[in-house]
Amino acid sequence: MPSVGVCRWRSSPLSAVLRRSFVVDLLPPSRSQLCGAVPCDFPSPDAVGRRIRLLKIWWKELMVLGATTTAASGVGPLGPVLGDFPFAEKLAPPVVAPTPPAPPPVSPPANCHASRGDAAWAPPPHPSARRARIKRPPACLRLPPPHHQHTHHALPVIPPPRPPSSAHRPPSIQDRRAMGTVVDAPTVVTENEEVAVNMLGDKKVTVVFVLGGPGSGKGTQCANIVEHFGFTHLSAGDLLRAELKSGSENGTMIENMIKEGKIVPSEVTIALLKEAMIKNDNDKFLIDGFPRNEENRAAFEHVTKISPAFVLFFDCSEEEMEKRLLGRNEGRVDDNIETIRKRFKVFVESSLPVIEYYKAKDKVKKIDAAKPIAEVFEDVKAIFAPYAKTA
Ligand SMILES: Nc1ncnc2c1ncn2[C@@H]1O[C@H](COP(=O)(O)OP(=O)(O)O)[C@@H](O)[C@H]1O
Numbered sequence: 521m522p523s524v525g526v527c528r529w530r531s532s533p534l535s536a537v538l539r540r541s542f543v544v545d546l547l548p549p550s551r552s553q554l555c556g557a558v559p560c561d562f563p564s565p566d567a568v569g570r571r572i573r574l575l576k577i578w579w580k581e582l583m584v585l586g587a588t589t590t591a592a593s594g595v596g597p598l599g600p601v602l603g604d605f606p607f608a609e610k611l612a613p614p615v616v617a618p619t620p621p622a623p624p625p626v627s628p629p630a631n632c633h634a635s636r637g638d639a640a641w642a643p644p645p646h647p648s649a650r651r652a653r654i655k656r657p658p659a660c661l662r663l664p665p666p667h668h669q670h671t672h673h674a675l676p677v678i679p680p681p682r683p684p685s686s687a688h689r690p691p692s693i694q695d696r697r698a699m700g701t702v703v704d705a706p707t708v709v710t711e712n713e714e715v716a717v718n719m720l721g722d723k724k725v726t727v728v729f730v731l732g733g734p735g736s737g738k739g740t741q742c743a744n745i746v747e748h749f750g751f752t753h754l755s756a757g758d759l760l761r762a763e764l765k766s767g768s769e770n771g772t773m774i775e776n777m778i779k780e781g782k783i784v785p786s787e788v789t790i791a792l793l794k795e796a797m798i799k800n801d802n803d804k805f806l807i808d809g810f811p812r813n814e815e816n817r818a819a820f821e822h823v824t825k826i827s828p829a830f831v832l833f834f835d836c837s838e839e840e841m842e843k844r845l846l847g848r849n850e851g852r853v854d855d856n857i858e859t860i861r862k863r864f865k866v867f868v869e870s871s872l873p874v875i876e877y878y879k880a881k882d883k884v885k886k887i888d889a890a891k892p893i894a895e896v897f898e899d900v901k902a903i904f905a906p907y908a909k910t911a
């Protein structure tokens with residue numbers, strides 16, 4: 521049988537409004553077919569009720585498509601989890617509208633470039649899906665036509681995933697999982713522009729990602745940039761350490777990840793960055809130590825719609841960085857030789873590819889960070905000259 525559905529819900533204490541989200545995690549091939557279906561914010565129990573109903577409608581559709589359920593990860597199969605949802609008992613029993621019969625075969629709309637025989641073409645969404653008011657991928661991108669030898673209920677073959685660089689690619693389930701929010705607006709990240717239409721609405725922001733190995737001097741130079749160029753410094757590591765100290769429900773997880781030099785799941789870090797950016801009136805941000813891997817990068821762009829003006833990359837040898845970290849004396853649990861080596865490995869395996877990604881977009885400004893602090897800052901200043909404070 522073709523598909524697997526797993527549903528779980530989670531809450532986050534990070535937001536003023538308690539956010540709850542369902543994530544329906546569909547393993548391939550159904551994932552690409554139903555991506556964008558369900559994850560959402562639940563600002564109130566009423567909204568939760570509506571989403572439960574939608575989930576049930578979607579679930580029915582999956583069943584119609586011949587899906588089977590298997591607990592693959594998370595809490596378990598969708599059906600039982602719906603029953604377990606903590607707000608469920610506070611709601612009137614959800615009214616699930618009867619699913620209308622399957623629509624008759626239709627021809628592709630005139631404005632769809634594909635024809636019925638094309639693998640890219642699909643009939644419009646089922647009416648119950650339209651009721652759901654949840655943004656699904658455009659029909660042209662979604663269901664390929666049923667495979668000729670297949671019966672009615674067989675899932676069609678799903679085309680291979682589209683390249684991640686496509687500005688119109690619907691966010692994947694992983695991206696949405698990472699966000700914990702629904703992105704109703706089309707995912708458009710303004711490339712090669714210093715400011716983007718973003719989560720801050722009309723407010724245009726300039727974001728610079730500051731990357732480099734542990735101990736390369738990111739924090740030190742960010743302090744200088746703040747002083748001279750009026751940026752706000754958001755250190756992902758500092759935000760995570762503050763979150764762990766705050767007694768958050770994620771505290772233990774964050775602590776363990778930091779001790780092991782591992783990367784905290786994007787949803788946690790992005791929520792912290794997002795909150796910090798929303799709270800701050802400044803429009804120029806240095807985001808230090810983020811994105812640390814491909815997941816961080818893609819999720820951030822999807823959630824915030826912000827593309828960095830450029831990436832400041834502090835290039836330094838491991839030998840020099842190790843020396844600095846061992847002499848940092850900030851009492852950090854991860855500044856010991858064992859964790860430092862793990863962090864170096866993570867940097868090479870996960871963070872360097874992010875730098876390569878931006879390099880391919882001509883957005884990386886590399887600094888020789890092995891030089892003394894003042895000399896490094898001279899190079900930094902040259903890069904930030906266009907952002908000189910005018911006051
Ligand atoms: N260019 C430099 N030369 C020598 N020591 C430096 C230099 N830049 C930073 N340091 C020192 O190295 C340590 C790590 O720097 P830090 O800015 O905290 O790195 P990161 O934020 O990249 O982990 C700190 O003790 C800092 O004072």
Ligand SMILES: Nc1ccn([C@@H]2O[C@H](COP(=O)(O)OP(=O)(O)O)[C@@H](O)[C@H]2O)c(=O)n1
Pocket residue numbers: 732733734735738755756757758760777778779780781782783784785789808809810811812816854863
């Ligand atoms: N985007 C990020 C940034 C930091 N972190 C965690 O925080 C730790 C410390 O990061 P940091 O940026 O403060 O310090 P450095 O490793 O750059 O010195 C990392 O080793 C990760 O465990 C993360 O998980 N995700």
